[in-house]
Amino acid sequence: MELIINGSLRELEAENLAEVVGLLGLTGKPVAAEADGQIVSSEEWKQMAVRPGMRIELVHFVGGG
Amino acid sequence: MLFAPIGEQGQRILMNRSVLIVGMGALGTVLANHMVRSGIGRVRMVDRDYVEPSNLQRQMLFDEEDAEQGLPKVIAARNKLARINSSVELEAVFTDATPENIAGLLEGVDLVLDGTDNFETRFLLNDACFREGVPFLYGGAVSSRGMTALFIPGQTPCLRCLIQSADSGGQTCDTIGVISPIVDIVASYQAAEALKFLVGAADKRRSSLLTLDIWNNQYYEMKLGRAKDSCPCCGLRQYPALERKADDLLSLCGRESVQVSGHEPFDLDIWSGRLAPAVKSVKLNPYLLRAELSEGERLVLFADGRVLVQGTSDIIRAKTLYARYIGS
Numbered sequence: 001m002e003l004i005i006n007g008s009l010r011e012l013e014a015e016n017l018a019e020v021v022g023l024l025g026l027t028g029k030p031v032a033a034e035a036d037g038q039i040v041s042s043e044e045w046k047q048m049a050v051r052p053g054m055r056i057e058l059v060h061f062v063g064g065g
Numbered sequence: 066m067l068f069a070p071i072g073e074q075g076q077r078i079l080m081n082r083s084v085l086i087v088g089m090g091a092l093g094t095v096l097a098n099h100m101v102r103s104g105i106g107r108v109r110m111v112d113r114d115y116v117e118p119s120n121l122q123r124q125m126l127f128d129e130e131d132a133e134q135g136l137p138k139v140i141a142a143r144n145k146l147a148r149i150n151s152s153v154e155l156e157a158v159f160t161d162a163t164p165e166n167i168a169g170l171l172e173g174v175d176l177v178l179d180g181t182d183n184f185e186t187r188f189l190l191n192d193a194c195f196r197e198g199v200p201f202l203y204g205g206a207v208s209s210r211g212m213t214a215l216f217i218p219g220q221t222p223c224l225r226c227l228i229q230s231a232d233s234g235g236q237t238c239d240t241i242g243v244i245s246p247i248v249d250i251v252a253s254y255q256a257a258e259a260l261k262f263l264v265g266a267a268d269k270r271r272s273s274l275l276t277l278d279i280w281n282n283q284y285y286e287m288k289l290g291r292a293k294d295s296c297p298c299c300g301l302r303q304y305p306a307l308e309r310k311a312d313d314l315l316s317l318c319g320r321e322s323v324q325v326s327g328h329e330p331f332d333l334d335i336w337s338g339r340l341a342p343a344v345k346s347v348k349l350n351p352y353l354l355r356a357e358l359s360e361g362e363r364l365v366l367f368a369d370g371r372v373l374v375q376g377t378s379d380i381i382r383a384k385t386l387y388a389r390y391i392g393s
Binding site for chain 1: 088090091092093179180181182183184187204205206207208210211212226227228229230231238243248251274276283285287288289290293295
């Protein structure tokens, strides 16, 4: 299905947010997620069903400095 | 003072404020520069490292002479900052921030500014700040990306509410690089939030996690939302990073560098004499001793008892060299 991830249209086959994070290779990384403007805690990613057109923001925390 | 939202009264308030900057690298030097030029009353700086030539590309308070002398970053920074604004009380603490000393470092501080380069220390700061009730101003930068957020105990989530993992996937300034503009931008955003917080302009605070990529022209603000009930710090009042584990005495520290802590403080003059016959060369300054080993690596001994093994990222190899020259 088509999802809008970090502002870009992406075609991904995923049922929930945890799968989206996995498909993007971000499982286990310091990532915060927002779906349609609402922050979603990582414990809820599996329960968070995704649907076509959903706007997902994945913020990968930066460790340098 | 001409800037009306701060004004004369705000400037007086700032003179009575105190900040702690942890990490005096790329972010830390920009933060310190802003805090000192803004006339914050007391600036305490802590860092474990010394100036090397590779730092000069982005760490704005240092110069070639500092690198040549191998001065501790906090000392080189203090020397420069004291010439910028002599009315600011500067405190340079040349050590590693640890679970043992962090409470002392936070004493009397209104705000902690994040200038660190790793998540382990950030979680330590986060946990200590949320236990002690001190706001923590996170900032990070790598490559052309950066982010920042202000975490206030009792008012906002903390870093642990947002992320659990400390895995940076090997993406550090020492491995994939960083361009200096993103460092200045992130640290300047941090400095602006610091001024708003310190002067009491609560209504002007940004309540989001700001993330930007200046190379790819991206800018995004994620609302911080509420603290999580299941968060170890905010919900459960446990502070995992404040519990020291035995194997924490050995840690990877930047590229090709392993830090070994836990030794008694070193008398550097005595150790200079002791190591000189056994190694290729030794260089000594009042703060540290650098020994070039015939094996190719370098040992750096710090007066506080830490040793840096440079030239390897293999912990076993570092332990071997440590045992060979320092003892077990």
